Amino acid sequence: MTGRAARLTREAGERTHRFHGGLRLRHHKKISCTRAVARPALPERLVIPLHQHLGIPAEACVEPGQKVLKGDLLTAGDCGTGVNVHASTSGTVEAVEMRPMTHPSGLPGMCVVLRPDGEDRWGRTETREGWRSTDPDALLKAICDAGIVGLGGAVFPTHRKAHHGRGAGIHTLILNGVECEPYISCDEMLMREQPARIVAGAQVLQHATGAQWTVIAIEDQMGAVNNALQAAIDELGAGSVTLVRVPAIYPEGGERQLIQVLTGQEVPAGGFPADIGLLCQNVGTAAAVADAIIHGRPLLERYVTVTGNGVREPRNLLALIGTPIAHLVDHSGGYEEDAARVV
Numbered sequence: 001m002t003g004r005a006a007r008l009t010r011e012a013g014e015r016t017h018r019f020h021g022g023l024r025l026r027h028h029k030k031i032s033c034t035r036a037v038a039r040p041a042l043p044e045r046l047v048i049p050l051h052q053h054l055g056i057p058a059e060a061c062v063e064p065g066q067k068v069l070k071g072d073l074l075t076a077g078d079c080g081t082g083v084n085v086h087a088s089t090s091g092t093v094e095a096v097e098m099r100p101m102t103h104p105s106g107l108p109g110m111c112v113v114l115r116p117d118g119e120d121r122w123g124r125t126e127t128r129e130g131w132r133s134t135d136p137d138a139l140l141k142a143i144c145d146a147g148i149v150g151l152g153g154a155v156f157p158t159h160r161k162a163h164h165g166r167g168a169g170i171h172t173l174i175l176n177g178v179e180c181e182p183y184i185s186c187d188e189m190l191m192r193e194q195p196a197r198i199v200a201g202a203q204v205l206q207h208a209t210g211a212q213w214t215v216i217a218i219e220d221q222m223g224a225v226n227n228a229l230q231a232a233i234d235e236l237g238a239g240s241v242t243l244v245r246v247p248a249i250y251p252e253g254g255e256r257q258l259i260q261v262l263t264g265q266e267v268p269a270g271g272f273p274a275d276i277g278l279l280c281q282n283v284g285t286a287a288a289v290a291d292a293i294i295h296g297r298p299l300l301e302r303y304v305t306v307t308g309n310g311v312r313e314p315r316n317l318l319a320l321i322g323t324p325i326a327h328l329v330d331h332s333g334g335y336e337e338d339a340a341r342v343v
Helices: 003-010 136-145 158-168 186-193 195-209 223-236 255-263 283-295 325-331
Strands: 046-049 091-100 108-116 172-177 213-219 241-246 278-282 301-306 315-320
Touching: 046 091, 136 158, 136 195, 136 283, 158 195, 158 278, 158 283, 172 186, 172 195, 172 255, 172 283, 186 195, 186 223, 186 283, 186 301, 195 213, 195 223, 195 241, 195 278, 195 283, 213 223, 213 255, 223 241, 241 255, 255 278, 278 283, 283 301, 301 325, 315 325
Parallel strands: 172 213, 172 278, 213 241
Antiparallel strands: 046 108, 091 108, 301 315
16 A cells, blocks of 8 residues: 555545445435334244354254243354354244245245243343453454344454454544435434444444544434434543544445545455455444443344335334344334335
């Protein structure tokens, strides 16, 4: 990397740039942001996929009839190939079998079918209140053990991405809050309602990766998000964290496009952001890291947008991993009579 390129990547977010192409799309986010985020009642069954990450599927370490507590391991994973999967609530394992998964391939995968007992009782958790003095390798191992993957859609194991960035000597962590898809608003609601979790997760990831700075990127039309995140940065005294608003252009939420907007630099063909000193994570991933390290909670739930003209009450829900989509739609008022298709 030339001296000029290195300077530009170190100055990520100080001014914005353009990438070739892009579309200004009409947004439809307001229809799902008018209601506060709700937590649906427990479904009768949770179908928890064992392939929740990019890589080799995890293998179940539970059997039908076995009782589990919330957060208990369902798999005995290997941090070299994947991440662990946990029980989203307490209950009884009914089956370990092939079931349809929410995956673009449409193919089935091995799942743990869990019948909740309604008590939602936690098992053993381990917090790391002294994480600032914890060895980075230990933090990355804890992130793996918590089952954290990229929540922006790529589901790449977070500990592997962070380990690669630390080995490459990155200087800047980018948290991607640029939710450019015109209907989805789950990241926006997370940033509005849980900004301190995101900023705390950024601080943990900085320590784990060796990054000196964090840039949180959001769309310029996210006024409420801007206020919430800036207040959290100030409250936590996160002087190394900067908030940057970028133009709402699709597909700016893509990792490579966002990096070009923030730095003017392109990630090398066949390369990685770490090659130019950067590591990019989704804001939801950062919040999950804070949950895991500071509060001892593995990845068991996420914000989900249920929206469109085909649903009666578009909204965002905080859903347990394994919740059937039909259960989320029912909690959103069900389908309109003229609903044509589900995406």
